[in-house]
Amino acid sequence: MGVFNAIARQFDRATIIAFGCIGVLLLIGSLAEPAFLSPQYLIQQLHVASFLGVVATGVMLVILLGHIDLSIPWTIGVGGMMATGAVSILGPEWGVPLAIPFGICCGALIGVINGLGVAYLRAPSMIFTLGMNAVAQGLMVYHTGGFAPQDRATELMRELTVGQLIPGVPNPILIWIFVGAAAMFMLNRSTLGRQIYAIGNQERAVFLSGVDTRKVILICFVISGACAAATGVLLAGWANRSYQAMGDPYLLPTIAAIILGGTNVLGGRGKYIGTVAGVILITILQSMLSVVQPQRYFAQLGLDFPADTFRQVVFGLVIFGMLLIYGRQQLVR
Numbered sequence: 513m514g515v516f517n518a519i520a521r522q523f524d525r526a527t528i529i530a531f532g533c534i535g536v537l538l539l540i541g542s543l544a545e546p547a548f549l550s551p552q553y554l555i556q557q558l559h560v561a562s563f564l565g566v567v568a569t570g571v572m573l574v575i576l577l578g579h580i581d582l583s584i585p586w587t588i589g590v591g592g593m594m595a596t597g598a599v600s601i602l603g604p605e606w607g608v609p610l611a612i613p614f615g616i617c618c619g620a621l622i623g624v625i626n627g628l629g630v631a632y633l634r635a636p637s638m639i640f641t642l643g644m645n646a647v648a649q650g651l652m653v654y655h656t657g658g659f660a661p662q663d664r665a666t667e668l669m670r671e672l673t674v675g676q677l678i679p680g681v682p683n684p685i686l687i688w689i690f691v692g693a694a695a696m697f698m699l700n701r702s703t704l705g706r707q708i709y710a711i712g713n714q715e716r717a718v719f720l721s722g723v724d725t726r727k728v729i730l731i732c733f734v735i736s737g738a739c740a741a742a743t744g745v746l747l748a749g750w751a752n753r754s755y756q757a758m759g760d761p762y763l764l765p766t767i768a769a770i771i772l773g774g775t776n777v778l779g780g781r782g783k784y785i786g787t788v789a790g791v792i793l794i795t796i797l798q799s800m801l802s803v804v805q806p807q808r809y810f811a812q813l814g815l816d817f818p819a820d821t822f823r824q825v826v827f828g829l830v831i832f833g834m835l836l837i838y839g840r841q842q843l844v845r
Contacts, residue, residue: 524783525774526772526774527774527783527789529774530772530773530774530786530789530790531789533772533793534792534793537796538796541803544800544803555681555682555685557796557799558682558685559682559684560795561688561794562685562688562746563684563746563747563762564769564791564794564795565688565787566684566688566691566743567588567739567743567762568766568770568790568791569691569692569695569735569739569784570623570732570735570736570737570738570739571584571739571740572775573695574736575770575776575782576699576708576709576712576732576780576781576782577715577729577732577779578715578779579630579732579733579779580637580638580641581626581637581733581737582638582641582642582645582763583622583626583642583644583740584736584740584762584763585757586648586652586759587623587648587737588743588759589652589756590618590652590741590744591745592615592741592745592747592758593655593661593663593748593756594618594741595611595612595614595665595669595744595745595748595754596661596666596669596748596753596754597661597663598614598666599611600663602614608666611666612666612668612669612672612745616745617738619737619740619742620737620738620741622644622740623734623736623737624730624733624734624737625644626641626736627731627732627733627734630729631725631726631727631730631733632726632730656756660756661754663754664752669746669749671683671749672745672746673746673747674749687742687746691739691742692788695784696784696785704731707725708728708732709781710723711725711729712776712778712779712780712781714780743759743762744759764824764828764831765794765798768827768830768831769790769793769794770787770790771830771831772789772790772793772830773785773786794827797826797830798823801826
């Protein structure tokens with residue numbers, strides 16, 4: 513009974529709404545394509561969602577603090593490109609076994625710089641991380657000479673992405689489960705988790721109580737950078753290579769998924785299970801937009817929306833809508 517009550521406490525109003533929307537989308541999708549409800553399709557969607565889920569885990573911690581990390585697009589790119597380029601950078605003896613940790617550590621280093629800038633220099637997180645994203649982009653363009661990277665993923669990177677440790681369950685889903693379980697434990701059972709929520713509610717009061725708030729902010733940015741880079745490693749393994757701008761499609765969906773799950777954009781409020789629901793909802797919404805292609809109805813009115821552009825418009829509207837639904841209540845706390 514205690515375990516059941518602990519699980520039940522994770523489902524707030526926003527989480528229930530998000531899971532309800534998932535059910536509605538699946539029902540609508542099944543009317544257009546019966547395969548929407550097949551086990552193969554659902555596993556495939558969870559496989560795709562796992563990439564978004566890993567990066568959203570780190571970004572959620574930053575948002576709970578009341579900050580934002582806009583450097584994730586090129587942090588993802590850094591993680592993937594450094595992991596695939598580890599052999600040429602470190603040499604074949606060290607590059608092959610250290611490819612994955614090398615890529616993740618490069619992302620964590622970006623998180624360190626973001627954390628130092630936001631926590632210790634007191635720079636606005638939106639501006640500083642956006643600038644860091646531009647710096648990372650410039651460094652990767654310099655690294656590749658402006659051309660597509662020629663390095664390939666290692667066998668372990670491929671196995672992590674396309675392999676199945678448990679038959680029928682792709683490895684990225686297991687990785688997301690592990691990362692998510694660690695995040696839930698940290699947020700619900702650790703001192704660091706309580707400090708994250710407290711800082712998001714009132715940083716000054718937490719600082720005056722003796723907590724080193726700067727250290728907590730730094731840790732969260734490091735985790736965000738590491739999670740984004742890990743997503744880049746997984747994407748590189750999925751495509752068997754890295755490529756420039758590989759993280760660009762993940763910025764708006766990540767923020768939209770976290771907000772859909774009910775996390776307060778001003779910090780201090782949100783549950784990880786809500787982010788899980790938001791990630792799955794965004795993934796299924798993307799799939800539905802690809803299958804149903806509602807932009808063709810706009811084309812009949814003379815409005816020609818490319819599929820990618822239409823998805824970005826939808827994600828922006830989702831963020832606006834969730835801010836109107838949840839944000840106004842949370843602003844009056």
